[in-house]
Amino acid sequence: MASSASTVSAVATAAIDPSDLSTATTAATADAQRLELGRRLYQLGLGRDGREIGARIGAGGTVGLRGGAVACANCHGGDGRGGGEGWVRAPDLRWFALGRPRQRDDGSRRPGYDRATLGRALRAGVAADGVGLDPAMPRYDLADDELDAVFAHLRGLDRGADASAPPALLVLLPERDAAPAERLLDGWRNCPDPAAAAGRKRPALEVLRYRDWPQAVAELAARERAGRVAALFAPYLIDAEAELAAAPPPAALPLLLPVTLRGLAPEAATVWFGLPGQLEQARALIAERPRAGRWRLYRDPADPAALAQARTLAAELAGRGIAVEQVASLFDPDVAAQPEPAAILALSPLPPPTTDVATFAALALPAANLDWDAAQAWRQRGVRLRLAHAYPPQAAAAPGQWIGPQQAWQALGCELLAHLPPLPADAAALPAWRRQVAALPPLRLQGWFELPALAPAASEDSRVNLRDWPDAPAH
Known part of the structure; x- marks a missing residue:
């Protein structure tokens, strides 16, 4: 072995021209x-x-x-x-x-x-x-x-510029219409820190403000290559879900607690501690009525996300032998005059009822699609509204106190920050750190909610909270 190494060294030394060394040194100096x-x-x-x-x-x-x-x-x-x-x-x-x-x-x-x-x-x-x-x-x-x-x-x-910087938790914030995102960031930066009493420092949050999604993805890819991002922490993705599906972030980069209403396709991102999106909520509403032989899916033609969700659900229902009809209006006389009752699921924001068509017995919809004034008008016409929430909107300990989305994401974010393992000092330790995060127990908010790291494998999401609007008890 030593003889072979000496031979290779001798051949390499003999092959080097001193003028080549001089040229290389001059170029490096320049x-x-x-x-x-x-x-x-x-x-x-x-x-x-x-x-x-x-x-x-x-x-x-x-x-x-x-x-x-x-x-x-x-x-x-x-x-x-x-x-x-x-x-x-x-x-x-x-x-x-x-x-x-x-x-x-x-x-x-x-x-x-x-x-x-x-x-x-x-x-x-x-x-x-x-x-x-x-x-x-x-x-x-x-x-x-x-x-x-x-x-x-x-x-x-x-x-x-930052090659020596350790990996960080990165928060994505849009520059446009950013007030809700900024309020969340302020809340996370001011979380109660029980870990401090034990001498453990809470992970710092680094912020990337972006004007358009391709710019954000380019920045993420550059930082990921440099080993400077441990994970995306609660990236604010409301209204950017479709863009993310078209241009996903690097595959190895986990999204912790993404802030999204529509939800994210599993193939578009590695999501941990994600609240169920509208597609999961719709599936839970469908699963609640296993004997329904016919579903009518309302989606606004100007709502591309709802159209995509309707296509997905229609294929799933048809595969189970359930009749399904996609409608662009809840007030089409032909639709309202159908003799066979159909369960109705609103995948787009609920419009107010008109007065020239018969009312329906019930409407099911994700809570984000409910307009309060429209809901009041439907209720006044005797229509039952069945809502799906991504989390329980009322704490068991305070049944009269409603928890809004901003409060929910802030509380969950603070809980997650308190339980994350210390960030690694360099990129080489990132895979082990990410495995630790994926193995964390569910986030538990006392008397209110549990959020596991990974969503259940079943198509109907057991985390979805179903209730009548406005005040029936949850189950």
């Missing part, structure tokens, strides 16, 4: 110098030979500044993630964000940057699609080699 120049330009506004670079800002480029006053890090942050200075919001400059297309707030789409369009943006203030950048963005006086150095530094931010 790369290091380029990266260092890029870092100084980005962080300090210092160019080649330590000169202060000049730049112009304002309408027409009338204000001249130099050096540190126009350093990129002032607005975009030392790690390139973006931020703001004064009233200006600066975008993410890491290359995975710059190099990909993105959608602007006004709905327009700009293509990804390359070296040439980056140079035009930095020197002339023109975006990749030819649109002028904000006057607050400096127009820099950069030589070609300085521009190459900035380009190299931005690409390096993808790899090196």
Whole structure:
């Protein structure tokens, strides 16, 4: 064995040309110098030979500044993630964000940057699609080699900015209509911390605010490759369920307690401690009436999620020999005049009743599809409303006190944070940590609710809470 190793070493040594070593060393030195120049330009506004670079800002480029006053890090942050200075919001400059297309707030789409369009943006203030950048963005006086150095530094931010950071719990929050998500985040950051008395620190939450789902997925993939995400903690996915199904996060990345009304397809994400979504709730309502020989599924044609759920349920019912009809209106005279009574399930938000058709004996629906005024009107016409909830909406210890979705997710999130094992120090320990999380006992909220890590295997979800609206007892 030693002889073979010596032979391999001798052959390798004999094959090396000293000039090759010199060339490789020179190239490595040039790369290091380029990266260092890029870092100084980005962080300090210092160019080649330590000169202060000049730049112009304002309408027409009338204000001249130099050096540190126009350093990129002032607005975009030392790690390139973006931020703001004064009233200006600066975008993410890491290359995975710059190099990909993105959608602007006004709905327009700009293509990804390359070296040439980056140079035009930095020197002339023109975006990749030819649109002028904000006057607050400096127009820099950069030589070609300085521009190459900035380009190299931005690409390096993808790899090196947080390479040594330990894995974190990541919270996804949308930038638009974010008030409910922000309130949840504030609640989780201010949870009671019983673990602190035992000397154990609760895991910190790192936040990623995103404007569009493809941007979030790109960011997640980059962080996952770097081993910087232990799990997504209660990602706020209301109204993003379909987007997630079309562009799922990395397969190995678990979603702990996702905040979603529609629910998530199992193939779209690895979900632990997930509340049953609307499809599971609909199945529970169907399972409650095993002798129903006919179901009518109401779905609004403008509601794509409801249409998809109706297709799934119709196939399941047909497979069990149960007649099923999908209807776009609860008030079609032909539907109302059917001599054979049918169980009616509303997969879209419940509309108010009209006065020109016969009423139904009962309506079943997921609770999120109930409009209070419409429900009152149905009740006044003698219709029984049967609701499915993702959790018991009233605590046994306080039967007159209703628990809203915001309270439920906040309480469950605090309970989960209190029981998570300590986060690993590096990416190599992530698989073992995730196995520990998957094996945690159910989250138990005293006198109220239990939520297991994994959903039951049965198609009808036993966690769904069924009750009449408004005040019949749960069972």
